[in-house]
Amino acid sequence: MKTEHDWITTPVTTDILRGFLDVEATAHGLLPHRLPAQARRQIPDDQLAVAEAQPSGVRLVFRTRATTIELDTLPTKRVYLGFPAPADGVYDLLVDGHLTAQATVAGGNLRTITDMVTQSAELREGPAGTARFTDLPARDKIVEIWLPHTEITELIALRTDAPVEKVPDSGRRVWLHHGSSISHGSNAAHPTAVWPALAAAKGGVELVNMGFSGSALLDPFIARAMRDTLADLISLKIGINVVNTDAMRLRAFTPAVHGFLDTIREGHPTTPVLLVSPILCPIQEDTPGPLAPDFGGGVLRFKATGDPAERAAGRLTLNVIRDELARAVGRRAVDDPNLHYLDGRDLYGESDYAEFPLPDEVHPDPAGHRRIGENFAQLAFTGGGPFADQPA
Known part of the structure; x- marks a missing residue:
């Protein structure tokens, strides 16, 4: 001793x-x-x-x-x-x-x-x-x-x-990521097993993780914080919290997305930005929020409580969100070639859900975090990915 x-x-x-x-x-x-x-x-x-x-x-x-x-x-x-x-x-x-x-x-x-x-x-x-x-x-x-x-x-x-x-600056690119509880690390086994940490290790970048449980709600002050933070790469995983808190309708959501991106672009006019839609979450694919806790059997799970029929009135679901995010990127890409879109189901989709179900119906387990991190690294940091050193 x-x-x-x-x-x-x-x-x-x-x-x-x-x-x-x-x-x-x-x-x-x-x-x-x-x-x-x-x-x-x-x-x-x-x-x-x-x-x-x-x-x-x-x-x-x-x-x-x-x-x-x-x-x-x-x-x-x-x-x-x-x-x-x-x-x-x-x-x-x-x-x-x-x-x-x-x-x-x-x-x-x-x-x-x-x-x-x-x-x-x-x-x-x-x-x-x-x-x-x-x-x-x-x-x-x-x-x-x-x-x-x-x-x-x-x-x-x-x-x-x-x-x-003190260790001098590594010279590695800085990846600034914003997302919800999944990006924060809910159900991950330990801190370097959170999916953005896994992806950062594979991509050889320095991670700044702005994943906030329950709080990826397009808040302007978060956009301003990202605007003012040095970064070489930026990703935004948006949608699940907007749906499960029932925080917006479609009319408010789309301008909020554009406003969030506009603010980030004030500080990062040409930085690669990857907008990522929600991963698969069966209970909210076509059912609006809000989510409610379900303690059946003494185990915490979640259930969606909205009415799918109200989508016509502007209530948001994950499929509505994905369509709107893809449309927003498509419209902006005319003037912003460094803005990219990734469907979250390419990170965790139906086959992944069959292999690694969501224990509480919303958050992946440790194996799910590994799968998401591996898929993100493959799609973003390699080949023609938007974060590759030399995109094809």
Whole structure:
């Protein structure tokens, strides 16, 4: 066991953080955010406020010869009233790009969701803890520690048994991605197994993940945050939350899509942008929202509660969304050759659903995340894909 004199403590600063848009100094340490402060002041509900503070895709990156690494954090975990406490979130440690070790942090704050519809919650404060990694290779190496994708994580202290150095910019392209809970990582087993993280690894790019559970709703402040974020590649996975919250009708949806794209183009006039429609979700293909929780058998599933007959009055379904997104891209492509469209069913469609059904009828399981990540990498980053180094 190391004594206190053997440890080197390195301040956790933005110099060794990746995948964030902002940080907040707290009473305990440093809290990474995935939206800037100005955008956070415009958030209208608690769901997005929690989601953007959950560090999906956020990681520490540094060079070291350390064989033992400790990271003190204060996690905030989430549980639904009446359901068992969640498993502790996983910290993934990569050595030179390869997953080498995993750890968890027990304790922490516990946020209990008392109403799934209103997202009202009660917070019970708890102690900080330590993610500990041992027996790492005793050589010079680049270490990445990916934070739990669904646990708000305040970073307190980093300790190692060898010095830590900042890693220069990798020179890899930066991929900025926005989407819903699937992009955020719902049901993924660990942070580097979230589908955008898998696709980024295969594509050799630096990920900034702006996937927000339940909150891909074409909010203007998110578009402005993306406009102002440096990126070489941008993707938008839009539609499922608009349908399952029943947030818009067709008349409002189409201008909102154009407005979102217009805002992004103010800061990224020629950057490749890939607009991705929803993956297959049978309960909402032709049935409008809103979604409602279904606790039958003590297992959380979702059901669509809208009336399919109301599509004629402008109620949205996934098929309506896909048609409208494809039409919008087609119209804009005349003046914007760097805007592209991808049908989400090419990432996860009927054959994928037959092989890897959606456990709660909405979110893929870990195998589904792998399939989506593999398909996205193949379609976007290779051959004539819009994110290929040299598209055909």
